[in-house]
Amino acid sequence: MDKVIVTALLVIAGVTAAGLVMTTLTPIVGSSSQSVVQSQRDLSQRIETDVEITAVHAPPNTPTSVRAWIKNVGSTEISFLDQADIYISSIDKSKFVVLCHNDNTCPGSWVAKEKDGTGKTGYWTEGETIEIDVTLSDTNKLESAVKTYNFEFNTANGIKSVYQFQYGQ
C-alpha cells in the first residue's frame, strides 16, 4: 500500500516538474529564437540597404534652402524614411546643423518628395530617387564665406551617405 502511495506521489511530482519546465522553458525558447531571427533579419536588412546622394544644390540667392537628391541603390526597399537623420556641416567645422523632419521650430527642417515634386509617402523602393528639401533657420543659413559643406544622410537603420557641395554653385 505504501509503495502505491509513494509511486503516485512520485508520478504527481514528476508530471508537475515536467509541466514547470515546459511552462518556463517554452516562452524563453520561443522568444530567444524569435530574437535570433529578428536580429539576423535586421542585420540582413542593413547589409542590403544602401543609399547614395546623387546631387545637392544650394543656390546663392536662397541661403536657407538646400535641395538634395538621394537614390536607393541597395537591394531592398527602405521604410521609416521620416526617421532618417540628416545633418549639414561646413568642412571648416564652424557649422553643424541637425535637421528635423518637417518641424520648422528646429534649426533646420526637411521634407521628402518624389521626383515629380509631390510628397513622398510609403516605401522608398529600390532604384528610386527622392528629393530632400531642407529649410534652414536664418541663424543657421549657409554663409558665403564658408562655401563648402557636407550633406549627410543616415537611414533609420544607420546606413550613411555623405556629399560635399559648394554653396552658391
Add this chain to the structure above:
Amino acid sequence: MGTSISALLIISVLLTAVVVMFKANQIGAELLAVANKNAAETIADKVSTKIEIASTQDFKPSYEQATKHNVNDVEGCKRIYPGLARTGILTVSNEIDCYWFLGPENATARFALSKIIASPVEYSNRATGNTQISLDYLGMGAEISNAPNAYGDPFTDLNRGEYHWNPLEDFNLTGTATETDPYRFKIWSATVHTPRNEGGYRVVLTIDGVETQDLSAVACVTDFKIKNTGGTAFDATEIEEKLDIFIILNTDANNTAMKIPVKGNLPLQSNQWAYSIADDNYQTGIFNPGETMTLIVNLNGEPQVSGTLLIALPNGVDNSYSFPSICSIQ
C-alpha cells in the same frame, strides 16, 4: 515510474528547445546569406558599370545668320567673337566672306589668319600653296565689296607659300560700334579677279581687355551620346523609371539653376527627356554594354547658357558632362 515519465517529458522539452533554436539560427543564417548575396551582386553590378558621355554640338542659328549692315553690301556678315575662331572656305562660287564684331571704342585689336589648303583647291596648287587668302579690316560703315582695290586697313594677302598671318599687327577700334553698325572685315582674294578655288581659312580676333567669349554664345548641344562602356545592361523599365537626369545651368557668374527633366515621349514638352539606342539589334530595348544611347533634352524656355549634365544610372553609378548650352527644340 513517475521519475521516468517526468525525465522523458523534460528531455523531450529540451530537445524541442534545441531544435527550435537550431531552426531559428538556420532561418537567420539563410537571411544573412541572401542579404550577402544581394549585396555582393549590387557591388559587383556597380563595379562593372561605366558610362562615357559625349554630345553632338551645332552652332546656334544666330551665329550662322549673315546680316547686311550696308545696303550696298554684296555679302551678309556673320558675327565673330573675340577668341573664338571662325573657319570658312573660298571657292569659285563663294569668293568672299564677311564678319562683324563689337568691342570697346579705341580698344586695340588684332587678327590671326591661317590658310587651310585642301579640296576643292586643285591638286596642282596644293603642293605649292598657290592660292590667295586676304583679310581686309573695314571698320564701321564701309560696304562689303568684291571690287578690285576695295582694300581695308590693316590687311594681308597670304599668297603662294604663305600660310599664316600672325604678325599681331595691332589696330584701334575707331567709333562706337553697335549691332546695327558694327566693326567689320572681309576675307577674300584681293588681287585675283578671276574666280578660283582659294581653299579654307581660319581667323581669330583678339581685343585687348576683352575676354574670350564663352562657347555658350555660339554653340549648343543637340543631343547627348551616352556609351555603355561597362559590363552591365539596363532594361527599358530601369531606364525609364530609375535613370536620373540632372542639369545644372550656370545662369550667371555666381549662380546656378538645377533642372530635373522627366521622361517624356516625342515630341518632347519643355523639361522632358527622351532616349533611343543606336543600332539596337541585340536585345532590342536593353541598353547593353558597348551600345550608345542618344539622349535628347528639351529645355525650351530656360536660359541658353553653359552647364553640366549629371546622369545617375539605376544602380547609382553616375557621370557628368559639361556643355556650352542646350539647343532649343523646334
